[in-house]
Amino acid sequence: MAVPKQHRAAQVVGKDKLQVNTVDTPTPGVSEVLIKVSASGVCYSDHFAAAGIMGPGAEGKIVPGHEVVGHIVAAGAGVAKEWAENTLVGLGWNGGYCGTCANCRKGDFTACAGGRVTGITQNGGHAEFVVADQSALVRLPEDAGMSHAEMAPLLCAGNTVWEALQCSGAKGGDVVIVSGLGGLGHLAIQYARKLGFYVVAVSGSPDKEELAKKLGAHVYFSAKDDLKKEIKEKLGGAAAAIATAPSAEAISSLVPLLGRRGMVVVVGVPTDGKPIEVNPMDLISSIGGVRGMTCGYAAENEASIRFSVQHGVKSMVTEYPLDKAQEAYDDVMGGKPRFRNVIVFK
Ligand SMILES: [Zn+2]
Ligand SMILES: [Zn+2]
Structure with a gap:
């Protein structure tokens, strides 16, 4: 041209x-x-x-x-x-x-x-x-x-959450949490479902269950639910948690939900500028970790x-x-x- x-x-x-x-x-x-x-x-x-x-x-x-x-x-x-x-x-x-x-x-x-x-x-x-x-x-x-x-x-957005899922260590059938349902999260749920994981969507908003399930989540929890009971106790913990919500508190809340060798993968930068908090016992008891991923x-x-x-x-x-x-x-x-x-x- x-x-x-x-x-x-x-x-x-x-x-x-x-x-x-x-x-x-x-x-x-x-x-x-x-x-x-x-x-x-x-x-x-x-x-x-x-x-x-x-x-x-x-x-x-x-x-x-x-x-x-x-x-x-x-x-x-x-x-x-x-x-x-x-x-x-x-x-x-x-x-x-x-x-x-x-x-x-x-x-x-x-x-x-x-x-x-x-x-x-x-x-x-x-x-x-x-x-x-x-x-x-x-x-x-x-x-x-x-x-x-x-x-x-x-x-x-898509490639970042894709790379996060690829590096997480989760395998088909594993429980994978997607935290946050915005630009990154709505893609992460779709990828996680199509990759064969058991997809647990978690969002701060109580009204996103229908959307999360439409995108492919198997179950949905609001951040206000008893996540430890629902995910750690009933499901045995998550193999991976993809942290897309840009909040330090939301990211920190995922660490106690990890199963054995689980990994929290952080892709959203907290807009509140706060650092994340991790209880070492949660990491030691799960022999899990927290890592970041980029595009x-x-x-x-x-x-x-x-x-x-x-x-x-x-x-x-x-x-x-x-x-x-x-x-x-x-x-x-x-x-x-x-x-x-x-x-x-x-
Ligand atoms: Zn970007
Ligand atoms: Zn170079």
Whole structure:
């Protein structure tokens, strides 16, 4: 396609302030492609860019967005043949890796010393066009059975909870708790069910039982229920607990519910800024643990998206036009969206 010389992008211009500006369309450099964006999910982590906590923030007029879906429209020198024009690709949190630093040489690409993060250290997808390194590209199916808006959140929210379930040590038939029923939790329940776990949904809200069960939970408990009795005593404890609720208290409450060798996997950052509390006896008696997990790199994202397409795991989304990027962002920061907000381009 003919690439326009300029395009529109939502840039960070102040703390938590986005502005849609007309900017020059970049030319892809060595090993880079230019992507015409069709959908870009708004993640709570956009805050790292918009508040200048990571990356150049307002000073660099960074464009947030690390759940990006679009087609390649141009390729720079040295780009592999498979990333040809018109290929549908995704971009997640990992903005590419060097392949030569100590961590990359150990195969730990998300820990690349280059520290490239889409929409944080380099421009992301809240724009009509974005440049990406080929090492960050996620191949997406054209016949996924879901819209680009529905696919976008799978690139960060979806992959993060997928990786959490993969690293948890839980096996088919095991009891797995999903704590929290928002953007991450509603995907975690679907993955956990389709992976063959006995899925226990726990939420702070008492009115989410119907939703949790519709998404695939076998049982539902409100945080006010006697969880120790229901999960630890009656079910023998959880092999894994995926902590998506952004609350230190909610995360801490999962540790006493672990069964033998159980693992709490933390993926939600507490918005109250409080540390989690763990009673050592709970860890020793279960010989369990608490660990964190983040979004994976491109090939790991392809695996979780392949699974999502095969098993119909979909994100529930609210679509916004680029002009309403600020509204979509504020909504997420205020914890208002039921699931995921996605900026879409027609
Ligand atoms: Zn994210
Ligand atoms: Zn590296």
